[in-house]
Amino acid sequence: MNSIFSTDNPVFILGTYPIGPDLLLAAGAILLAGLVLSIVFSARRERRRAREADERMATLVAAQTEMQGRIAAMTEVFGTRQSELNQSINQRIDGMTHRLGVSITEQTKATHENLRRLQERLAVIDTAQNNIQSLAKDMAGLQHILSNKQTRGAFGQSRMETIIADGLPMGAYTFQPTLSNSSRPDCTIRMPNGQPVLVVDAKFPLESWNAIRNAGSDTEAARQAGLQFRRDMEVHVRDIAGKYLIAGETQETAFLFVPSESIFAEIHEHFEAIVQKAHRARIVIVSPSLLLLSIQVIQSILRDARMREQAHLIQGEVIRLMEDLGRLDERIRKLHGxxxxxxxxxxxxxxxxxxxxxxxxxxxxxxxxxxxxxxxxxxxxxxxxxxxxxxxxxxxx
Structure with missing residues (x-):
């Protein structure tokens, strides 16, 4: 039996090996068998793939059927929800429409009320404007009064007298009294417990102050007016200290009344030397508010003094009340017996x-x-x- 590697009649030589027809037939048979096996395996794979495709198709059909059912259910749910949403939106729109109508009504009422109040305020403003006009006329009259030295002094004194008369009872003060040295201060206030009276004077150099105001941006004129105002104030302080501070007859301190809060503030801000000199001379510069506060303190002191004067009467009444109470207790005990x-x-x-x-x-x-x-x-x-x-x-x- 010849071998497949027989070298008889070789067809071709592969390397150093001669290839004969038998070898070629065996190789072809092997290739054919491999091709057949490959075809069989391919057919099996195709059938398996077909089965898998059928299974996938069935799965897809079932999923599609299930999806259709879910879509139908979701469509029904969405329809129900849409109906409920439409109903809720309609209700909310109706509620909002109602609230909007109520709000518009209330806003209309509030607008009418605000317009009414605005009209009332405009009427008040008109009245205030008329009052301002009358006040401007009064200020013009006041300026005319202040232009005269005597009438200006009377104005400052009348303001001081009004504050004192409103704050103290009758008999606790005296206007234009005469002291033992024949001087006449503007006012004296009676102190409790037999203490000397307190002197209040209303003199103020308004001409010098107006000169300071009229100087404006003129530095030299303002300086000269300031020096004149300081001298006039020192003269007033010296006169009050020399005439109205009498040992045993008046208090050791007197009040210098300034009839304006703004002037009082300017003096303490720009003329500190005058304030210090007045303190050394035991003269207190007071504004209307400080005078009113001092009057209230003095009124409290007088009230306390009157209460202390009546303390013995109250004590006697309490003693008699205790005696009556003792007799009442004795009689109640007898009645109890x-x-x-x-x-x-x-x-x-x-x-x-x-x-x-x-x-x-x-x-x-x-x-x-x-x-x-x-x-x-x-x-x-x-x-x-x-x-x-x-x-x-x-x-x-």
Whole structure:
């Protein structure tokens, strides 16, 4: 038997090996068998793939059917939800429409009310404007008054007198009094406990102050006006200290009244030397508000002094009240003793009454063997006690 690697009649030579026809046939058979196996395997794979495709198709069909069912259910749910949403939106729109109508109505009412209040305020503004116009006329008259030195002094003094008269009772102050040195301050205020009076003076150099205001941006004129104002204030402080501070007759301190809060602030801000000199001279510069505060303090001091003066009267009334209270307590205790005695007599009468009831019950039951003679003394004892109780009640009345 010839080998497949027989070198007889080689068809071709592969490398160093000759390839014959038998070898070629064996190789072809092997290739054919491999091709057949490949075709079989391919057919099997195709059938498996077909089965898998069918299974996937069935799965897809089932999923599609399920999806269609879910879509139908979702369509139904969405329809229901859409209906509910439409109903809810309609209700909310109706509620919003109602609230909007109510709000518009309330806003209309509020607008009318605001317009009414605005009209009232405009009327008030018109009245205030008329008052301002009349006040401007009064200010013009006030400027005319202040242009005259005597009338200006009378204006400052009248303002000081108004503050003092409103804050203190009659008799606690005196306007334009005459002191022992024949000087006449604008006002003296009586102090409690026999203390010397307090002097209040209303002099103020308004011409110098107006010169400072009229100087404007002129530095030299302002400096000259300031020096003149300082000199005039020092003269007023010296006059008050020399004329109105009298030992034993007036207080050691006097008030210099400035009839304007703004002027008072300017003095303390730009003329500190005047304030310090007035303090050293025991002169206190006061504005209307400070004078009013001082008047209120003095009024409190006077009220406390009057209360201390009346303290002995109050104490005497309290002593008499305690005496009356002691007598009332004594009489209440006596009345309590009378009531206690009367209660004892009433208890004795009740005891006698109980005994009489028991004896009556025995008599009614024909208990004749008891001692009948003793009932009479019991009855007489009860009558005597009742008579004594009546006498006591009559005596107490």
């Amino acid at each position: 009378h009531f206690t005695s009367a209660q004892k007599d009433v208890d004795d009468i009740l005891v006698s009454s109980d005994k009489l009831k028991r004896r009556g019950a025995r008599i009614e039951a024909l208990e004749l063997d008891s001692k009948p003679a003793s009932s009479a003394p019991e009855s007489r004892t009860a009558e005597n006690r009742f008579g004594q109780l009546k006498l006591k009640v009559v005596d107490e009345d």
